[in-house]
Amino acid sequence: MTTTSAPRRSRLNTTDLALVATFAAFIAVCAILPAFSVTGVGVPFTLQMFAIFLAAAVLGARRGALAVLLYLAVGTAGVPVFSGGHGGPATWTGATGGYLLAFPIAAFLVGLVATRVARTNPAAFTVVVSVAAAIVTVAVVGVLGAIGMSIKLDVSIGAAWGYATPFFVADIFKGVIAAIVAAAVHRAFPQLTAKR
Amino acid sequence: MSNLLVGAYRPGTTLLHRLPAGPKLGLLAVFGVATVAVPGAWPAVGLLGVAIALALWVRMPLRSTVRALRPLLLVVVVVTAFQVWQQGWPTAIHVVAGLLASVLAALVFTATTAIDAMLDAITTGLGPFRRFGVNPERFALAFSLVLRAIPGILEIAQETRAAAKARGLERSPRALLVPMAIRTVAQAYETGAALHARGIGDD
Structure with a gap:
């Protein structure tokens, strides 16, 4: 991780650029695909949060957060890639803007953990990344989302937290799936975590 | 997928269409802050009126606008009920009118701004960050x-x-x-x- 302290020397190469852009597109596709019920319990399952955690767990902190930021930029510019097939700044000004703000931070933190564990202890990858994603879901996505909602809807942070609780459970589940899938991706492409 | 690159943009010749994307985004941000920061029910209704007037002025298609606002319906119902119960009608009107006004204004922005114009604006806006390696x-x-x-x-x-x-x-x-x-x-x-x-x- 010595390269992150010297941004000028650690510029993204062409492969990194392609990975960041392709994963931004992957997040977009996962957000706009019709929700489907994987679990069989009837909870509509959009894959947006899964894709964000997957980008982080596969690409690491910097490239993962950049992929999420790029996805947000494309959506904000008006391409209909936000969940529900929407695009433009309206998603930021609605009640859920705090969540959008939380996504790149969440990706950075999960990516930090994922790269470290992939290099030091690959056997524990799935468990450690699942736990990291769960903590980030509650501590970053939950908190920023609730703050955004409480400002916009003029409710207490506690009440906003209450609205969002059902989604936490689903998001923690999505983090686990992202960790399982990312472990398989790392087995197929060991070069993803290679030190440069 | 053919409409992916067009998004909700509707070409036109109004002042809002001709305004550069960067300053327009700044105006939208000011408007969004105002819907939260200006207290009281009547100013919020006024801002909603402004947003509706803008939408009519740039001839936003009714059908796609309703489709874009539909996800807000549940939030509006829940929040109205909650705020009437907790803090009374004035707060409920302030919150719901402010929310609708800011989202509608953002939809007007999207309808009047081509995606490549927005890309140009972001690229220009990133210029000062060059020294940080951007x-x-x-x-x-x-x-x-x-x-x-x-x-x-x-x-x-x-x-x-x-x-x-x-x-x-x-x-x-x-x-x-x-x-x-x-x-x-x-x-x-x-x-x-x-x-x-x-x-x-x-x-």
Whole structure:
């Protein structure tokens, strides 16, 4: 991780650029695909949060957060890639803007953990990344989302937290799936975590 | 997917269409802050009136506007009930009118701003961050790579879903998502190699 302290020397190469852009597109596709019920319990399952955690767990902190930021930029510019097939700044000004703000931070933190564990202890990858994603879901996505909602809807942070609780459970589940899938991706492409 | 690159943009000649994207985005941000920061029910209703007037002025199509506002319906109902119970009607009106006003104003922004104009505005806005290692031209390249990659990944998603279904595994997240993720990474490496072969992005 010595390269992150010297941004000028650690510029993204062409492969990194392609990975960041392709994963931004992957997040977009996962957000706009019709929700489907994987679990069989009837909870509509959009894959947006899964894709964000997957980008982080596969690409690491910097490239993962950049992929999420790029996805947000494309959506904000008006391409209909936000969940529900929407695009433009309206998603930021609605009640859920705090969540959008939380996504790149969440990706950075999960990516930090994922790269470290992939290099030091690959056997524990799935468990450690699942736990990291769960903590980030509650501590970053939950908190920023609730703050955004409480400002916009003029409710207490506690009440906003209450609205969002059902989604936490689903998001923690999505983090686990992202960790399982990312472990398989790392087995197929060991070069993803290679030190440069 | 043919309308993906057009989004909700509707060409026109009004002042809002001709305003550059950067300043327009600034105005939208000020408007959004005002809907939260200006207290009271009547100012919020006034701002909603302004947003509706803008929408009529730029001739936003009614059908797509209603479709874009529909996800807010549940929030509006829940919040109205909650705020009437907790803090009374004035707060409920302030919150709901403010929320609708800011979202409608943002939809007006999207309807009057072409995506490439917005891309230009972001690229220009990134200029001052050059000294922190941000390269606006690479951002613009990455932006177009995303648009280029989306149809291919949609195809991968549909093919892996069909393959999982053929094996009777359409409820297994693993059978659906592992091949989709691996093929996505493979496509990224192909794109990287293609860019590299053309000398794009390496400088």
